[in-house]
Amino acid sequence: MSSESLTFLRNFIRHPVKVGAIAPSSRGLADMMVQSVDWDAADSVVEYGPGTGVFTERIVDRLKPDGRFFAIEQSAELAERTRQRCPGVTVYQDSVANVEALCEQQQIVRVDAILCGLPWAAFPESLQRECMDAMLRVLRPGGQFATFAYWQGVALPAGRRFSRLLRASFAEVRRSPTVWRNLPPAFVYRCRL
Numbered sequence: 375m376s377s378e379s380l381t382f383l384r385n386f387i388r389h390p391v392k393v394g395a396i397a398p399s400s401r402g403l404a405d406m407m408v409q410s411v412d413w414d415a416a417d418s419v420v421e422y423g424p425g426t427g428v429f430t431e432r433i434v435d436r437l438k439p440d441g442r443f444f445a446i447e448q449s450a451e452l453a454e455r456t457r458q459r460c461p462g463v464t465v466y467q468d469s470v471a472n473v474e475a476l477c478e479q480q481q482i483v484r485v486d487a488i489l490c491g492l493p494w495a496a497f498p499e500s501l502q503r504e505c506m507d508a509m510l511r512v513l514r515p516g517g518q519f520a521t522f523a524y525w526q527g528v529a530l531p532a533g534r535r536f537s538r539l540l541r542a543s544f545a546e547v548r549r550s551p552t553v554w555r556n557l558p559p560a561f562v563y564r565c566r567l
Contacts, residue, residue: 399428399491400556403522407489408432410520410550410564416486420477420512421445422470422505422521423491425452427459433489434460444480446470471508484514494536495527502536506543510567519544519565524558540565 399407407429411419413436424430424445437443444464447453453467466476470492477485488509494502513519527533540547540563550562 399425399522399560400553401428403553403556403560403562404428404432406550406553406562407520407522408436410562411436411487411489411518413438416441416518418442418482418485419487419489420473420482420485421489421491422473422509423447423493424456424465425491427456427463429489429491430456430460430463430465434463442480442482444476446473446476471504473508473512477512482512485512485517486514487518487520488513490519490521492521493527494521495523495530495533497532497536499532499535502532502539506539510543513567515567517567519567520562521565522553522560522562524560525552526558537563 417438417440419433419437419441420443421430421433422445424447430445433443444466445456446466446468447456448467448469450467453465456465457463464480468476473485477483492505494505497505509519523533523536528537544565544567546564546566548564550564552559552561
């Protein structure tokens with residue numbers, strides 16, 4: 375098992391609701407996530423829950439040369455892992471509920487796209503709403519949001535509640551094809567305000 379996988383598993387065991395998975399996302403899922411964003415229209419991008427930085431690498435590769443980007447990770451160990459993997463990327467160790475203040479620090483008025491690795495289906499309703507409300511306050515009209523879900527989580531009450539919350543919050547909500555080579559298999563919610 376790689377040191378990255380061990381770091382991820384250790385964080386999952388300590389905080390299963392915050393981490394939500396036993397292994398880092400696959401390259402296939404990372405590719406599906408970044409394909410969900412119109413990069414020509416994305417001047418400012420935020421990543422929620424970068425974990426070990428698998429998505430972060432892909433975001434940096436796709437970001438415009440003058441694009442603005444930062445990530446928010448609650449786990450100190452995972453935030454440090456992302457910083458090591460992606461030097462030069464600003465990674466705040468904080469809650470995504472504080473995204474407004476972090477945008478202010480970065481002098482970002484409106485965010486064009488948010489890519490998210492948070493385990494929404496593991497969150498209680500109050501936390502789902504708190505995180506969603508904070509995001510909707512910073513995302514520009516027409517802004518894009520991409521997050522993934524594991525198929526087994528979709529059937530859970532919190533997974534169904536999150537799907538309803540997405541449909542109530544965004545003008546457009548689509549699902550990507552399933553990424554079968556991910557542990558566990560997942561799909562991406564592609565949303566637009």
